[in-house]
Amino acid sequence: MADRDIPAFAVGGSGQTLRIVVLASGNGSNLQALIDAIASKSLPACIVAVCSDKPDCLALQRAQQAGIATWAQRPRDFANREAFDDALFAHIDTLQPALIVCAGYMRVISATAAQRHVGQMINLHPSLLPRHPGLHTHARALEAGDREHGASVHLVTAELDAGPVIAQARVPVHGNDSEDALSHRVRAREHPLLLGVVALFADHRLRTDGNAITFDGRPLDSPLQLDCHDQLQR
DSSP states (O other): OOOTTSOOEEEETTEEEEEEEEEOOSOOHHHHHHHHHHHTTSSOEEEEEEEESOTTOHHHHHHHHTTOOEEEOOGGGSSSHHHHHHHHHHHHHHHOOSEEEESSOOSOOOHHHHHHTTTTEEEEESSOTTSSOSSOHHHHHHHTTOSEEEEEEEEOOSSTTOSOEEEEEEEEOOTTOOHHHHHHHHHHHHHHHHHHHHHHHHTTSEEEETTEEEETTEEOOSOEEEOTTSOEEO
16 A cells, blocks of 8 residues: 555646545535635645446536546446445546545445555545444434534545544534434535545645544644634644
């Protein structure tokens, strides 16, 4: 495995640009946030491909409209999860990304693929991990009577939603919240959270060595927190 302290870069017109592959399965709103930030030159990154397990998903349409290469296959056309992931990550590896971003990617990644890309792959999850891994996080937060909910960006490991948490955005849970209302409040914080984490990788402020994370040269012992000004702080 390559040393993730030294990400792979592509030289752009204004300097070094972080190479990203995005995995998505749905409407791609977080992908669009990345596309828009790159287009406005506020994020020094380049999305070299968007890959999906849903050939008809809106995320791929967003990528194509932005002139980004896409790759999509149906899992049912493969013998099993490992075979699908072998094809997916064989393609990703040819692109030599520094960072693989799971943004609304709804498939569990095989243990083999996760281990081969340890420290290289991040996931945006709609809960304050380790609370509520998996699906239906907003309903589960309400059922549990949580007073606080939010989103997390974490390293992808072989265990579902269990990798080290890099950063979180927190929102209050109101007594009269519906699942839709809470989901909307969390989604509003997901975009700046993901953009902030990717920007820190692009600026070399966040680095990984396997599952170990450093921020500004110091071990990251607890997740960064997104403040009211959309800045990530210890």
